Amino acid sequence: MKVKQVDEVKITKYILKATFQDWMNFSENDVVIVGAGPSGLAAAYYLAKAKLKTTVFERRLSFGGGIGGGAMLFHKIVIESPADEILREIGVKLESYEDGVYIVDSAEFMAKLAAAAIDAGAKIVHGVTVDDVIFRENPLRVTGVAVEWTATQMAGLHVDPLFISAKAVIDATGHDAEVISVASRKIPELGIVIPGEKSAYSEVAEQLTVEQSGEVAPGLFAAGMAVTEVKALPRMGPIFGAMLLSGKKVADDIIEKISL
Numbered sequence: 426m427k428v429k430q431v432d433e434v435k436i437t438k439y440i441l442k443a444t445f446q447d448w449m450n451f452s453e454n455d456v457v458i459v460g461a462g463p464s465g466l467a468a469a470y471y472l473a474k475a476k477l478k479t480t481v482f483e484r485r486l487s488f489g490g491g492i493g494g495g496a497m498l499f500h501k502i503v504i505e506s507p508a509d510e511i512l513r514e515i516g517v518k519l520e521s522y523e524d525g526v527y528i529v530d531s532a533e534f535m536a537k538l539a540a541a542a543i544d545a546g547a548k549i550v551h552g553v554t555v556d557d558v559i560f561r562e563n564p565l566r567v568t569g570v571a572v573e574w575t576a577t578q579m580a581g582l583h584v585d586p587l588f589i590s591a592k593a594v595i596d597a598t599g600h601d602a603e604v605i606s607v608a609s610r611k612i613p614e615l616g617i618v619i620p621g622e623k624s625a626y627s628e629v630a631e632q633l634t635v636e637q638s639g640e641v642a643p644g645l646f647a648a649g650m651a652v653t654e655v656k657a658l659p660r661m662g663p664i665f666g667a668m669l670l671s672g673k674k675v676a677d678d679i680i681e682k683i684s685l
């Protein structure tokens with residue numbers, strides 16, 4: 426086998442050219458999703474499938490958010506119907522435990538959900554933290570996000586962000602609802618009050634989380650555990666059906682609004 430010889434500087438130029446083409450492209454979007462956990466990836470899959478230009482910014486260098494940690498690091502995840510339909514659609518193997526309750530492998534779940542979103546056309550950008558939103562008045566609306574390298578933030582460097590536009594922004598950042606929190610604090614006119622999540626009550630939390638997923642202020646949507654934080658809902662612990670169904674519900678809401 427003859428391995429092609431590539432000069433170091435050419436490697437550099439190829440990477441820079443392709444990266445900057447990408448950044449130029451995803452500086453304007455139909456939808457920006459913050460967080461590549463289960464709710465963000467499910468939303469990305471359905472939005473991209475509906476041909477909306479969708480970019481996911483993920484702080485870490487990995488996919489899956491809380492999926493990988495399972496429950497106390499045990500690598501099996503419980504999901505319940507009808508979320509199994511989403512997992513069947515993307516080819517995740519399900520082990521049936523009782524009527525409507527399934528166990529899936531966490532590594533397979535993360536990998537296939539991310540692959541489905543990417544194959545559907547979503548762009549996932551790792552190592553980028555969203556630390557603010559952009560807004561416009563008359564009408565008052567969130568119109569995008571501010572992004573910064575996670576590494577820059579970790580180093581505590583004083584560096585201004587770049588701005589990315591979107592017709593809709595989804596906060597899928599998990600328990601802290603980071604994007605909605607910053608919007609609530611910095612744009613009081615949006616009238617967002619964050620009461621915080623309640624303690625665990627899994628039986629009701631799953632249903633309520635899905636029902637209350639959606640727009641929290643013009644242009645700004647909540648999916649996944651961000652919904653429990655913003656709507657004062659109980660947590661559910663290591664059962665993940667609502668995360669997938671919440672992402673799908675928000676995607677469906679946005680698809681309907683954008684196509685109006």
Ligand code: 48F
Binds near residue numbers: 603665
């Ligand atoms: O926490 P996470 O998995 O959110 P989720 O989709 O799912 C929650 C479950 O994993 C679990 C649970 C289920 O019952 O309780 O906790 O609501 O994924 C959130 C992702 O967002 C990233 C973070 O690294 C994680 O991968 N993230 C958080 N804040 C930011 C961010 C930010 N400001 N910018 C970019 N990414």
